[in-house]
Amino acid sequence: MSQSAPVMAKAATKYQPYPAVDLPDRQWPSRQIETAPIWCSVDLRDGNQALVDPMGQDRKARMFALLKAMKFREIEIGFPSASQTDFDFVRWCIEEGGVPDEMSLQVLVQCRPELITRTFESLEGAQRPIVHFYNSTSELQRRVVFGKDRAGIRQIAVDAAKMIAEMADKAGGGFRFEYSPESFTGTELDFSLEICNAVAEVIRPTLENRLIFNLPATVEMSTPNIHADQIEWMSRNLDNRDAIILSLHPHNDRGTAVAATELGLLAGADRVEGTLFGNGERTGNVDLVTLALNMFTQGVDPGLDVSDINGIKEVYEYCNQLAIPERHPYVGELVYTAFSGSHQDAINKGLKAAKVANSPLWEVPYLPIDPKDVGRSYEAIIRINSQSGKGGIAYVLQADYGLNLPRSLQVEFREDIQRITDDEGRELPVKRIYDRFVERYVDQPGARFEYVDHITRTEGQKTQRIVEATMLDRGQEVQIVGRGTGAIDGFMDAITRHLGTDLSVADYSEHSLQRGSNASAISYMELEHDGGRVFGAGIDQNATTSSLRAIVSAVNRFVDN
Ligand SMILES: CC(=O)SCCNC(=O)CCNC(=O)[C@H](O)C(C)(C)COP(=O)(O)OP(=O)(O)OC[C@H]1O[C@@H](n2cnc3c(N)ncnc32)[C@H](O)[C@@H]1OP(=O)(O)O
Numbered sequence: 001m002s003q004s005a006p007v008m009a010k011a012a013t014k015y016q017p018y019p020a021v022d023l024p025d026r027q028w029p030s031r032q033i034e035t036a037p038i039w040c041s042v043d044l045r046d047g048n049q050a051l052v053d054p055m056g057q058d059r060k061a062r063m064f065a066l067l068k069a070m071k072f073r074e075i076e077i078g079f080p081s082a083s084q085t086d087f088d089f090v091r092w093c094i095e096e097g098g099v100p101d102e103m104s105l106q107v108l109v110q111c112r113p114e115l116i117t118r119t120f121e122s123l124e125g126a127q128r129p130i131v132h133f134y135n136s137t138s139e140l141q142r143r144v145v146f147g148k149d150r151a152g153i154r155q156i157a158v159d160a161a162k163m164i165a166e167m168a169d170k171a172g173g174g175f176r177f178e179y180s181p182e183s184f185t186g187t188e189l190d191f192s193l194e195i196c197n198a199v200a201e202v203i204r205p206t207l208e209n210r211l212i213f214n215l216p217a218t219v220e221m222s223t224p225n226i227h228a229d230q231i232e233w234m235s236r237n238l239d240n241r242d243a244i245i246l247s248l249h250p251h252n253d254r255g256t257a258v259a260a261t262e263l264g265l266l267a268g269a270d271r272v273e274g275t276l277f278g279n280g281e282r283t284g285n286v287d288l289v290t291l292a293l294n295m296f297t298q299g300v301d302p303g304l305d306v307s308d309i310n311g312i313k314e315v316y317e318y319c320n321q322l323a324i325p326e327r328h329p330y331v332g333e334l335v336y337t338a339f340s341g342s343h344q345d346a347i348n349k350g351l352k353a354a355k356v357a358n359s360p361l362w363e364v365p366y367l368p369i370d371p372k373d374v375g376r377s378y379e380a381i382i383r384i385n386s387q388s389g390k391g392g393i394a395y396v397l398q399a400d401y402g403l404n405l406p407r408s409l410q411v412e413f414r415e416d417i418q419r420i421t422d423d424e425g426r427e428l429p430v431k432r433i434y435d436r437f438v439e440r441y442v443d444q445p446g447a448r449f450e451y452v453d454h455i456t457r458t459e460g461q462k463t464q465r466i467v468e469a470t471m472l473d474r475g476q477e478v479q480i481v482g483r484g485t486g487a488i489d490g491f492m493d494a495i496t497r498h499l500g501t502d503l504s505v506a507d508y509s510e511h512s513l514q515r516g517s518n519a520s521a522i523s524y525m526e527l528e529h530d531g532g533r534v535f536g537a538g539i540d541q542n543a544t545t546s547s548l549r550a551i552v553s554a555v556n557r558f559v560d561n
């Protein structure tokens with residue numbers, strides 16, 4: 001066994017495991033998410049405060065318009081006591097933002113009197129805004145940031161709650177309240193409960209005006225199951241639970257914010273705060289788009305409109321000046337694309353089966369969601385490189401050019417494409433695959449034979465047809481004649497005589513095709529000759545002629561030039 005690197009070997013002395021929650025009768029593992037939570041976007045606050053260049057009015061307004069269009073009913077629009085930009089934006093939302101009746105604007109404030117006063121100034125005239133106040137409660141922050149014991153920290157929250165309740169009364173009511181024991185994940189559960197209950201005692205929430213307790217994973221510190229235990233424990237133990245909206249605010253430090261949120265919802269949370277595609281401090285807030293689409297793909301209406309994911313991405317990238325990686329769930333450039341052969345084959349078959357089944361149920365291997373449901377197309381589902389197989393090549397030729405290659409031709413042509421992708425070591429665009437097919441099977445530049453024309457006539461017995469064809473053989477015009485039951489049969493007879501070798505049709509298929517501006521037909525012909533089997537293809541406006549061209553094409557592929 002190899003020795004750990006010295007830094008890694010220090011793990012046990014430098015870091016400690018997160019303690020488990022004593023909750024043997026936990027209920028969340030056997031529950032399912034059946035309804036959407038209340039969603040609150042914090043893009044304009046937590047997302048914004050993490051940006052290299054925070055948004056100005058223009059970018060904020062654009063983000064706000066998107067969030068409204070996505071049907072968020074709660075949006076944290078800023079920290080109005082922190083900066084003039086944030087203050088002005090709150091005023092703009094109230095005065096010009098076109099806030100729908102059913103929407104509450106939310107603002108964040110620390111438990112500091114001067115900041116609370118300024119916050120209320122910013123909210124004048126807002127309809128049922130949410131005043132979100134917070135203070136840090138974790139053991140570490142109590143010790144190193146605030147230098148206070150539990151009672152001191154609780155007093156900060158209680159004093160702020162009192163001031164906020166009084167200011168709200170003075171302003172004539174109509175406010176909603178949210179309290180966050182910030183750094184909840186670093187706080188002992190009994191203290192989180194104590195401080196929340198103390199705040200509730202001041203605010204006195206009712207069923208009509210419920211108090212939001214937001215339990216933030218300010219830093220994600222544990223596995224999602226422990227997060228769920230914490231939420232279930234709080235949900236069970238909070239006083240007057242019916243008058244409380246229990247909210248999650250997960251960050252993604254361990255990369256498991258989505259999982260932690262989903263388990264937190266199973267554990268009894270009613271509400272989720274997060275951001276689009278997970279922008280936010282450090283590794284980000286929880287990604288609300290992914291959460292919503294995870295619900296959607298489990299058959300639950302998420303209550304958010306995420307049906308134009310590219311449009312959402314565009315606004316996200318403009319406002320945050322951040323790019324979304326190619327593999328990001330549901331939205332990344334490559335998430336609906338398969339390069340590998342077996343995936344392509346299964347997707348191709350799945351899409352065909354879905355067409356036949358004509359059922360509303362989405363069942364396509366490797367595609368957990370129908371790309372069309374989020375405004376993406378099937379165009380990029382399959383792309384071809386050296387990992388691709390015949391199914392994928394057949395799919396792109398079908399999807400983009402309407403070619404239905406017979407299975408054995410798919411096998412043969414795939415080998416050709418594989419050689420090219422191996423040589424070039426990169427993706428092959430569909431146009432090049434199509435051009436290669438046409439060059440190899442249809443146009444055949446430099447080939448020995450070229451079809452020119454033919455006529456058929458009957459002679460004597462009406463069941464026999466005589467085919468007289470004109471061909472170029474190494475550039476020289478030749479006439480060939482044969483007999484048969486039909487044009488194909490007669491032409492086969494004629495070309496067999498001309499070559500002086502045995503030939504027969506092993507397989508034949510044909511379908512119509514739109515090539516250029518003309519409707520035409522394509523024929524695929526597999527011929528058996530002394531040395532084996534070979535495919536040819538022919539395209540012509542006349543279906544019979546396309547099949548004779550396909551015979552010539554197949555012959556060209558085994559005769560010497
Ligand atoms: C996890 C989160 O995302 S919380 C949200 C964090 N967001 C932000 O901080 C963005 C906006 N903030 C700001 O612009 C500034 O921090 C301001 C304007 C709010 C305050 O600025 P300043 O007072 O100049 O400085 P600063 O933020 O360093 O203040 C820290 C002080 O506030 C105290 N404090 C911090 N948070 C809180 C709180 N929630 N409630 C009460 N006091 C708090 C600290 O203990 C510290 O006190 P001290 O000065 O006695 O040591």
Ligand SMILES: CC(C)C(=O)C(=O)O
Nearest residue numbers: 134180182183216218
């Ligand atoms: C203010 C709180 C909710 C916060 O942003 C956090 O804890 O991450």
